[in-house]
Amino acid sequence: MCTNILIHTQLEGAGFGRKGWFPVTRANVTYDHPFHIDLEHAVTVDFVDEAGGLDARVGVELTVASARALAEALLAACAEAEAYESGGAARG
Template sequence: MCTYIIQKSDIRGSGKGTPGWIPVTEARVYYDHPFHMTTDHTLNIDFVNPEKGLDARVAVELTAESARALVADILAALEEGNVAHAAD
C-alpha cells in the first residue's frame, strides 16, 4: 500500500544535481516504495527548489536503518560542531 505521507521543511542550502550546484529551499521526506532501490520501502528525501523547475532536485532513498543512523550522525555532528566552534 502506498502511503506517500510527506513531511515538508523549508530549508536553506545547496545540492548538486544534474544541472550542477543548485540552491535548495525545501526538503520533502516520505516513507514509501522506492523508485530505484530494490527493497519494499525506503525513506525518501527530495531536496528541491520549486522556483527552479523539475531539474532542481536531489533525491535520496534510504533504508529505515540507514535513515535512523543518518539522523543520529547529523545530530552528533551538529552537537560536536557547536562545542568545537563555541569559542569562535
C-alpha cells in the same frame, strides 16, 4: 497496503545536480514505495529548489535503518559544530 507519509521542511543550503549547484530551499521526506532500490517501502529525501523545477532536485532513497543512521550522524555533526562555535573543542 497504501503507505504515504510526507513531511516537508524549509531549508537554507545548496545541492549539486545535473546542471551544477543550485539553492536548496526545501526537503521532502517520504515513506513510500521506492523507485530504485528493491524494497517494499523506503524513506526518500528530496532536496529541492522549489523555483528550479525538476533540474533543481536531488533525491535519495534509504532503508529505515540507513535513514536513522543518517539522522543520528547529522545530529552528532550539529552538536560538534555548535560546541566548536561556542569555543569548545570539536573532534578532528
